[in-house]
Amino acid sequence: MEQLNKTLERFGGVNLLPVAVALVAFVLIGAPSSWVTLTVAGLAMGMMIFLMASGLSLVFGLMDVLNFGHSAFVSFGAFVAASVLGWLAGWLGSDSVFLNAAAILLAFTAAILFGLIAGWFFETVVIKPVYNDHLRQILITMGALIVSEQIILAVWGGTPMSVPRPQFLEGSVLIGDVANEVYRLFAFVLGLIVYLALYVTLNRTRIGLLVRAGVENREMVEALGFRIDRLFIGVFMAGSALAAMGGAMWAGYETLITPALGAEMMIVVFIVVIIGGLGSVEGTLLGAIMVGLVANYVGFLAPKLALASNMLLMMAILLWRPNGLRPAVK
Amino acid sequence: MTDTDTQGGRIVKLAVLVIAALLLFAPFLFQDIRSLEVAARICVFIVLVASYDLLIGYTGIVSFAHTMFFGFGAYGAAISLKQMGPGWDAVIVGAVAGIAVSVVIAIAIGLLSLRVKAIFFAMITLAAASVAMVLASQLSHFTGGEDGITYRTPDIFKTATKLMVNDEGKVARLFGVKLNGKLAAYYFVFASSLILFTVILRLVGSPIGTVLKAIRENEARAEAIGYRVVAYRTFVFCFAVVIASLAGTIYAIWLKYTGPDTALSFTIMIDILLMVVIGGMGTMWGVVIGATLLVLAQYYLRDLMGSAAEALSDLPLLPYVLDPDRWLFWLGIIFILLVYFFPKGIAGTIAARGSRA
């Protein structure tokens, strides 16, 4: 048994879980073309959720701060991007790929900028006074979430808002003989790029080293002479910006968004960070991919179960590993 | 509640007594239907919030699923009353079913999360509550979906029921109040709420209450002394959940309607949080004050905002700010400020002030 465990560990251990899920789904689904479509959809969804969740996980790991208002950044990102895309509808409709790309780039930039600023504001005004006090932290960030949702309602109204997509991201492409939505591929690739950038930052730079060490043992990093609290603002802002970017991508994916989006995504994001293990970026990616795949497979195989699938997945994983799949070393 | 002997503590107690008296005589003091609605809602929410305070104030665990358990009780009663017809048997079946489902789910959640990080608990309860909400709207043949369920309650609670008749065979009046089924329903709500609240008070005053406080103050120390922290937490969670479920059943009987808005929505969870924070976490007197104030504000202040917005409609900005739709926005702001500056809430702050004087 131990031998088996070691062999599995060498091949990636829990990282194999999505592969295993995909294989089981392949057998259950039977039709390869449906399977490919679902897998691509699941991966795309997973990458977007990863963007939304990564910041939450890091912020918790580094400062023991759990921000229940995190999903507000997702909603704001979605609505800001949708508004920008709405203003630039002319560019989107044009045949020029350049104008198309410029529009979506501007929309994402706006969302990211908003996330940075809102993140800074949130950290300084809302969270700083309640470091080290979990109970009040949960209450206050929850209060902030309520206020943020009300602001979105006041600014954008309660009716669903449609999100225009640029021309070049409409339609589908053939992979082999399977049609896949272009936007999904785009979302997956973009998410992957962000993940790689994050990975390199965390593993190849001095700031990344400080963040990783800080997640493990904040006091010790301070005893070595570094101010984690100053680093933390940066991480918080980056996490908020990633969440806003995830929201912006999600808006384009759904094409119709409502103010309830934040609350809906919050649940998924929580499930992802719990599954993955709080404080670890790799764990968050793993959790997000799992949630994305399972949601799509189950949605196809047993639509009635789709709603509860995330919840069941979380329960199963927590029973197996109470701290999540790949928790940060503490 | 150690400082209820202070001057401030006495003020708090007095306020609670006044509220209790007002609720007891509500049908006679405020003779309109809306006021009775308000009074009944206050009764139910005092119980609901008190059971929540057991968790957040006395044990220091944050659950976002309290409304879900309230909903189980309400839907239990609603579904059984709908299926079995209006009778006490249906009420009992519904109440028991609600409690059973609540306890099973509470234990499942407790096993999953009370063992590990306390913070998981908040996240998992939130996730569970959202799944319950979605399920309630999806299983519409069972729960009535978004429309909810309307049903009849035991005959004694019908408005047309005459509890006593006068010489002419019409419903008798006492101090001008008709002695009809509505009155019976109100006193049913009042009495059962009072009983549940007393049960909670007893628990808080018992040795278990002391242990809970020890755990909240210093978990590691309580564990070291030999208390089985997880067992205590799970017990309190189950206890609170049973009370919440019963409160749901009571409210369902009073309203004769159960739907997502009255029994499951996240807005109710926010209300509960506000009430417990306004009143003061960790004091049962505070719960009474918090629940009363917020329910009153919901019914009357909101109207006031509406009429103020209308009256000021010519002015810039003000009507927009006072729009009743902004209600939740302002509550959220007040909530945050309270948690920052008055974490002890009204009751806690007043009680503490007296002790310094």
Add this chain to the structure above:
Amino acid sequence: MSLLSLKTMQTQIGQYAVLHDVTMDVPQGGVFVLLGRNGAGKTTTLRSIMGLWKPSPGSVTFRGQDITGLHTADIARLGIAFVPENMGIFGGLTVEENLILATAKGTFDPDRLQRVYRLFPALETFWTKQAWSLSGGQKQMLSVARAIIEPRELILIDEPTKGLAPSIIDAMAEAFREIAEHATILLVEQNFEFAKSLGRDMAVIDDGRIVHRGTMADFVVDKALQDRLLSLSA
């Protein structure tokens, strides 16, 4: 003038007062040993110096500068290193990353690195291994190495011999002697045998108070005092 001096330092953790009156002077150079029973307040004293707990009232003076209430990171930058009881190793980081993190600029001074290699050859062997995979003794070496990779005047070391094999303890003592030639070590110990071979000056803490100050030479010969303060030979 002493390098570090603590004046009537009191520290509360939560609602419990752990230190009641810690007053002592640590002179420049050599190993200063702080002895005491379990729970006497040794670890809390080190953490209070480091600013990880805030002592109040009372003061901590380092090289004549009042550092009470400063941020831990700023205290470290003034030249105090900390080797905590649990070693504070970053298990997910490699040995190299653990060490490079401890440098101020993110690059190694070649001479100091050679010195670390010489004192603790095992670290060079496991240079690219993740730190969680090291043995207890190697982790302790890494923790000490981290404290000397930058020039520091004062090194706080909390029970370095806890749970280590005798052979490793000897190697550790050897390393401490070398380190103490260039810096001052404030060593907290329960292992009296280890401590007496190193210390020049010493103090004993009990129930949050310094109850004895003196030289190690005097203390070693005074059996009665040892029994009274440490109840070693019970």
